[in-house]
Amino acid sequence: MKVRESSIPGEAYWSTFFDPACTLDVLMADIVGCGNIVEFGCGYGTFTLPAARRTTGIIAALDIDPDMVDCVRRKAESGGLINVQAAICDFVTDGTGLPAASQSHVMIFNLLHLQHPVALLQEAHRVLQPGGTLSVIHWRSDIPTPRGPSLDIRPTLGQCEAWIKEASFEGVTAVDLQHCCPYHFGLIGRR
């Protein structure tokens, strides 16, 4: 089941909202020798491709939309990134299908306005190896933003923090993304 209000605008416009390298520098700052990564809802691969360059492991780029998966595959191929495995997957209905404790990092970006966020975060927790990390970004609701889901379903940083803790993550911390994507907040957590 596609996440409510999860359609993405044109790529040129979408990419104006983020400095992906800067964002990953902040979110992945404490990660040393990163292994496998999974991205829930990879979209155009805005963050997938830069993340793939930061690991020697496999990055599983999952999306329900075949066009998004094709887009990420094409970009990975043209960029010579053989560690990107883009796949069509409905992780809301079916989970990721990844083995338990198989990932060192999970990325959930612009998605936590879904109906059952804790269930998704529990799936993220299941696939992470002990000590593995989760990173989350989402549109802020405390300032006007040019995009993002409706305010009535848009979670606050505090709500996301509580959900991440409820899904059993430890060391849940907000990070400053002001210089990377000023319309977003970021959180990290550890299994």
Ligand SMILES: C[S@@+](CC[C@H](N)C(=O)[O-])C[C@H]1O[C@@H](n2cnc3c(N)ncnc32)[C@H](O)[C@@H]1O
């Ligand atoms: C708002 S976009 C964010 C894309 C990317 N994370 C980013 O921040 O650039 C959300 C993505 O999640 C995908 N998506 C929505 N529901 C999904 C589901 N149930 N399973 C897998 N992907 C889903 C959409 O197709 C879309 O590409």
